[in-house]
Amino acid sequence: MKFVISGFYGLGNTGDEAILEAIIYNLRDQLQNPDITVFSLSPEKTAKEHQVKSVYRGWKQQLKEKVQALKRADLLISGGGGLLQDTYPTRFLFGPLPYYLLIVFLAKLCGTKVMFFSQGIGPVNSTWGKILMKVFANMADFVTVRDQYSKDLLKELGVRRPEVVVTSDIVFAFQPRKDTACMDSLPPQNRDSLVAVSVRPWFDQVKQFEQIAKILDSLIEERGVTPVFVPMEGHHDAQASEKVLAHMKYSKHCHILGTDFSPNQYVNFIGECQLTIGMRLHALIFSTIKGVPHIGLSYDKKVESLLKRNGMWEFSAILEEMDVEELTENALHLLNERQQYSEIVSRNALELKQEALRNVELLKDRFL
Structure with missing residues (x-):
């Protein structure tokens, strides 16, 4: 065909x-x-x-x-x-x-x-x-x-x-292959207690960069985490990440991954993290595939829809309605009870994968 x-x-x-x-x-x-x-x-x-x-x-x-x-x-x-x-x-x-x-x-x-x-x-x-x-x-x-x-x-x-x-996003049927390139790019001493962060520019909105910075500073102070920014759309997201770092007290504790890694390399890296805080839909989908608890910042209905299906909506927020104190508490809770929420996300990921596979099954039924 x-x-x-x-x-x-x-x-x-x-x-x-x-x-x-x-x-x-x-x-x-x-x-x-x-x-x-x-x-x-x-x-x-x-x-x-x-x-x-x-x-x-x-x-x-x-x-x-x-x-x-x-x-x-x-x-x-x-x-x-x-x-x-x-x-x-x-x-x-x-x-x-x-x-x-x-x-x-x-x-x-x-x-x-x-x-x-x-x-x-x-x-x-x-x-x-x-x-x-x-x-x-x-x-x-x-x-x-x-x-x-x-x-x-x-x-x-x-x-x-x-x-x-x-159905669901076809990326839930993505087949990760082991690849440590992203992790290998980090200094050896900064590979524990990782928190993946995915931010993007969104028209003229900038308040979220300062808010995310406050959340990350609190997590560094209270849990000693290492935030690592995952630029899902090259220099656009790298620049947005720099804007968060500009507001942080502990920016030296953070890293920004290179912009030329493949989807497979990014999904493998996110799978090694304790938590994801993110705007990008597919950073949150990668987290779901790998069973990583996450806080989504919904700038679009597609993000909210995902978070409601994978069980993470109660810990997340609409971008314009972010409450720094509440989201910080949610992040600490997810870190403290990581195993419990990882299991919830993983169960939902299996259902979403089956729905993703239906896309091709339905294609075959209708067109073969």
Whole structure:
């Protein structure tokens, strides 16, 4: 079977690269010799890393090659991840939302079936975004979404023609392979009592950097932990990490990992930590996979949805409603009772993995 995979690939976002790796692995695991082409901003790198064909994802180059790939394909897999949203400005034909929907439209013009695969939908707030969703998202042949919120939003937006099934993020079916590169990059004396920290820029909001700094300073004072920042999106997250460090009394007790580690290397590192405090969805998913208790700082419904499914919501907070004292107490509690909460997270991770595997099972049922 021939596939084209369209998503936020080749742009250095660890979560999205983990999504791609998980999709490819599970297609190969459950199907015989799938023929895979990925639309990527770094096609040569994507082709080499995953042993697939790859075409430049943007409109300015290789349009003919994109059309040819779609004509050859049996199925366009759109996703996974949060592709269909207008958090970032959506103009007539520019922005994530129109891009991914126009790829869907192009696939249908080529006679290719379309599956929205393990997607997180929204937010979609602009009038133009809502029109685009109602017109083009209804062209999909089948849809799986990673949470109930996404299914409800699709219905609210008037996307009712394709069947929609709630599964979970395909990264829960990621297969980690042992790799100690991240840990080896730290000084030997700073490899105990690790706390993974994942922060990101979020428009003009900066208050959270000072708040996270206070929480980390308290954990260093009371428990002697070593906070290690995990930059899930390269220099963007590294710069956000530096902003937290600028507010800390004990910044010399902290480290920022390099920005060029692979998803597999990051997930292995997070698995060695006692606790994760994070904004990035896939840093929290990595923590869930590895049974690491965590505090999520929800800047988006997708983060809240995950935390409610994996049992960590009661210890977490909406980003704009952070209470430093409460979150510090929650962090100390999770550290003190780590084994208990690790078991809870691990049990929920097994259920979420089974739901993630359903994405490929449903694909087989509908399209084979």
